[in-house]
Amino acid sequence: MSRISRRAALAAITLALLLPALPGEAETSPTAVLQGFYDTLLATMKDGPKLGFAGRYSQLRPAIDAAFDLPLMARLSIGPQWQSLSPEQQQQLTASFQEYTYSTYASRFDDYSGERFEVTPQTSQTANGPVVQTRLVKAEGDPVSINYLMKQGNGSWRIMDVFLNGTVSELATRRAEFTSVLRRDGADGLVRLLTERVGQMKSGSKGG
Numbered sequence: 001m002s003r004i005s006r007r008a009a010l011a012a013i014t015l016a017l018l019l020p021a022l023p024g025e026a027e028t029s030p031t032a033v034l035q036g037f038y039d040t041l042l043a044t045m046k047d048g049p050k051l052g053f054a055g056r057y058s059q060l061r062p063a064i065d066a067a068f069d070l071p072l073m074a075r076l077s078i079g080p081q082w083q084s085l086s087p088e089q090q091q092q093l094t095a096s097f098q099e100y101t102y103s104t105y106a107s108r109f110d111d112y113s114g115e116r117f118e119v120t121p122q123t124s125q126t127a128n129g130p131v132v133q134t135r136l137v138k139a140e141g142d143p144v145s146i147n148y149l150m151k152q153g154n155g156s157w158r159i160m161d162v163f164l165n166g167t168v169s170e171l172a173t174r175r176a177e178f179t180s181v182l183r184r185d186g187a188d189g190l191v192r193l194l195t196e197r198v199g200q201m202k203s204g205s206k207g208g
Contacts, residue, residue: 072158073160
């Protein structure tokens with residue numbers, strides 16, 4: 001390579017390092033993660049009855065996987081007892097927790113009645129990470145606050161807890177129940193419970 005070519009190559013590399021990343025290459029912000037999830041959720045709700053349970057499930061599953069750190073949430077929902085479980089039990093409970101989460105969203109958000117989701121642009125910083133504040137605004141009635149605790153990993157932001165009405169931790173609520181079931185019925189009992197609930201949501205959901 002000639003001296004001129006080497007200089008040109010060096011200049012090109014330096015310029016590439018100094019230029020800001022393109023919008024598509026930039027790291028997704030916590031608020032953008034929520035907005036993207038809500039966009040998919042709202043579109044699914046509008047087509048909810050036509051899609052049926054299976055259609056809503058299929059449409060929401062990749063959006064949930066992109067927005068939520070479900071393996072981490074499964075572990076946190078179980079708490080300290082997680083360490084006493086075998087790798088096979090941990091894997092089975094994680095899969096059951098994921099299935100339960102997909103089914104819950106497919107069952108709850110099955111229709112559209114003029115609702116909209118609002119995401120606050122600024123995040124609130126806490127000791128555990130940033131919190132994205134959002135609201136579910138119904139066509140008639142008071143808005144419902146739904147806030148999300150976010151965690152960064154592998155270059156992306158994911159949800160690790162949901163605060164209903166702005167303060168009630170979903171993980172804390174589930175841990176209280178899951179801990180009781182684990183102590184009484186063991187890991188197999190918790191898997192059975194989650195599987196039964198998924199079955200109930202499938203059979204009782206609008207649109208089948």
